[in-house]
Amino acid sequence: MPSSVIAPAFDVEKIREDFPVLKQRIHGKPLVYLDSAATAQKPISVVEAIRHFHEVDCANIHRGVHELSQRSTAAYEETRAKAKQFLNSKSINELIFVRGTTEGINLVATSWGAKFVKPGDEIIISAMEHHSNIVPWQLLCERSGATLRVIPMNDRGELILDEYEKLLNPRTRMVAVTHVSNALGTINPVKQIIAMAHKAGAVTLIDGAQAAPHIGVDVQDLDADFYTMSGHKVVGPTGIGILYGKADLLNAMPPYQGGGDMIKVVTFAKTTYADLPYKFEAGTPNIAGGIGLGAAFDYINAIGLDKIAAYEHELLLYGTEALSRIPGLRIIGTAREKAAVLSFVMEGIHPHDIGTVLDRQGIAVRTGHHCAQPVMDWFKVTATTRASLAFYNTAAEIDALAAGLGKVKEIFS
Amino acid sequence: MVDDLYQDLILDHSKHPRNCHAMEDATRNAEGYNPLCGDKLRLYVKMDGDVVKDASFVGSGCAISTASASLMTESLKGKTREEALKLLEKFHDLLTTDTPVTKDLGKLIVFCGVRDYPARVKCATLAWHTLKSALNGAGETVTTEE
Numbered sequence: 001m002p003s004s005v006i007a008p009a010f011d012v013e014k015i016r017e018d019f020p021v022l023k024q025r026i027h028g029k030p031l032v033y034l035d036s037a038a039t040a041q042k043p044i045s046v047v048e049a050i051r052h053f054h055e056v057d058c059a060n061i062h063r064g065v066h067e068l069s070q071r072s073t074a075a076y077e078e079t080r081a082k083a084k085q086f087l088n089s090k091s092i093n094e095l096i097f098v099r100g101t102t103e104g105i106n107l108v109a110t111s112w113g114a115k116f117v118k119p120g121d122e123i124i125i126s127a128m129e130h131h132s133n134i135v136p137w138q139l140l141c142e143r144s145g146a147t148l149r150v151i152p153m154n155d156r157g158e159l160i161l162d163e164y165e166k167l168l169n170p171r172t173r174m175v176a177v178t179h180v181s182n183a184l185g186t187i188n189p190v191k192q193i194i195a196m197a198h199k200a201g202a203v204t205l206i207d208g209a210q211a212a213p214h215i216g217v218d219v220q221d222l223d224a225d226f227y228t229m230s231g232h233k234v235v236g237p238t239g240i241g242i243l244y245g246k247a248d249l250l251n252a253m254p255p256y257q258g259g260g261d262m263i264k265v266v267t268f269a270k271t272t273y274a275d276l277p278y279k280f281e282a283g284t285p286n287i288a289g290g291i292g293l294g295a296a297f298d299y300i301n302a303i304g305l306d307k308i309a310a311y312e313h314e315l316l317l318y319g320t321e322a323l324s325r326i327p328g329l330r331i332i333g334t335a336r337e338k339a340a341v342l343s344f345v346m347e348g349i350h351p352h353d354i355g356t357v358l359d360r361q362g363i364a365v366r367t368g369h370h371c372a373q374p375v376m377d378w379f380k381v382t383a384t385t386r387a388s389l390a391f392y393n394t395a396a397e398i399d400a401l402a403a404g405l406g407k408v409k410e411i412f413s
Numbered sequence: 414m415v416d417d418l419y420q421d422l423i424l425d426h427s428k429h430p431r432n433c434h435a436m437e438d439a440t441r442n443a444e445g446y447n448p449l450c451g452d453k454l455r456l457y458v459k460m461d462g463d464v465v466k467d468a469s470f471v472g473s474g475c476a477i478s479t480a481s482a483s484l485m486t487e488s489l490k491g492k493t494r495e496e497a498l499k500l501l502e503k504f505h506d507l508l509t510t511d512t513p514v515t516k517d518l519g520k521l522i523v524f525c526g527v528r529d530y531p532a533r534v535k536c537a538t539l540a541w542h543t544l545k546s547a548l549n550g551a552g553e554t555v556t557t558e559e
Contacts, residue, residue, distance in 0.1 A: 351475075356415065411424070412424070
């Protein structure tokens with residue numbers, strides 16, 4: 001296979017034209033951005049949608065009768081409609097704007113948890129969760145007297161469903177697992193995990209931060225009770241994300257934060273809350289971010305998530321093979337169903353040293369524990385180096401990574 | 414290029430760290446922790462009155478933090494507590510300011526390249542933060558996050 005082309009039908013060079021940030025040089029070398037699992041780069045259409053809002057339509061939403069307020073409200077709410085299509089929810093009222101996945105999980109753990117979790121209840125998470133899908137549940141357990149249980153994984157970094165089955169019982173209130181692991185790339189069988197939870201009478205939350213940019217999500221098909229994602233991972237801006245929740249659950253939950261926009265009537269004696277989704281959206285939101293996210297949905301849709309997934313899978317196979325050829329390198333996370341994440345360790349060389357040497361060659365990777373310390377503990381490493389790929393990456397960039405790692409070996413061995 | 418950071422002396426001390434062992438008769442010890450990378454280090458110091466008689470460390474970290482701990486333990490021996498703390502200050506300045514490199518740092522000058530890598534300053538200072546804790550007798554885990 002020629003190293004520069006892996007999927008001729010996918011015009012990656014044309015796509016790269018849409019991402020101004022990729023055109024720069026770092027320390028004199030072309031930027032090779034392999035850190036999209038941390039945040040994805042933004043196409044010019046997203047940058048311009050945000051700029052247009054600030055230059056032309058800027059006003060607060062939902063409260064003005066003037067022209068600008070109507071324009072900004074329409075643009076912001078249009079993103080909710082696009083999110084409905086992106087996640088295939090039944091209604092736009094089931095989609096809450098949040099700051100990101102972390103806030104989505106905290107909203108559910110706080111609001112749903114306050115109403116439905118009692119002492120002696122159990123919350124199940126998994127061994128491969130990001131800290132953001134661990135700590136909110138630990139806080140809930142501290143507040144409520146519930147117990148946290150953890151689904152274990154195997155050497156490949158796959159959840160052991162037989163063990164999960166044993167954890168489920170009538171005290172299980174919530175099963176909160178990630179759709180795709182940020183540290184390992186594992187794609188979990190969430191549809192099955194959700195069905196098993198429902199059979200035990202539990203509610204489910206799926207952390208979709210890493211899944212939404214790479215695989216098509218259909219919350220109705222999954223039958224997820226809650227599903228949450230971040231805008232900045234799907235080429236949108238930071239500080240905006242979506243929490244999907246089934247309407248009956250959201251209606252039964254108390255508000256998360258109080259303030260403007262989430263009320264019907266306020267008196268000092270009693271306040272009545274707004275209907276969904278506004279009940280959970282107190283205060284002026286990230287309007288520019290919401291509008292930028294709409295442009296990001298458009299951009300992804302125009303390419304097609306199926307095409308993105310297929311191309312990224314080719315990149316993953318190519319990258320896995322390239323890294324496997326490097327002596328002393330061990331890939332951490334070898335699930336059979338895997339997204340385009342290459343987490344690895346090199347014998348005797350610390351990830352921070354690898355990251356620094358790669359950076360000086362223009363290659364951006366993430367090093368550290370990836371906010372998943374329990375995953376590191378399980379694999380008995382303190383940290384890994386992670387190259388995470390997106391649809392704007394090329395096989396030539398993976399060649400650059402492999403060459404960069406050759407330089408690393410030269411220095412440290 | 415990157416060779417400014419990974420000078421031969423640093424690579425040598427990272428691959429073959431000196432004084433890398435526990436010390437049973439240490440009079441002081443302290444633990445250092447860098448939460449950003451999970452690196453941990455335990456430092457042992459044997460004082461004879463006000464003078465550092467011996468110093469050693471155990472722990473695993475990147476090349477910069479290991480070499481820094483190794484070279485630090487070498488440079489401490491025979492120094493008074495006050496001299497050691499003064500050296501810490503100078504070392505910190507070497508990494509974080511543009512002050513001209515002074516000769517009295519001895520071999521530690523090899524870390525001058527770190528100032529061009531702000532993300533790595535904490536790797537180089539972990540051992541020294543831990544030293545401060547050991548000398549001040551706090552004996553608690555110190556972190557590089559203040």
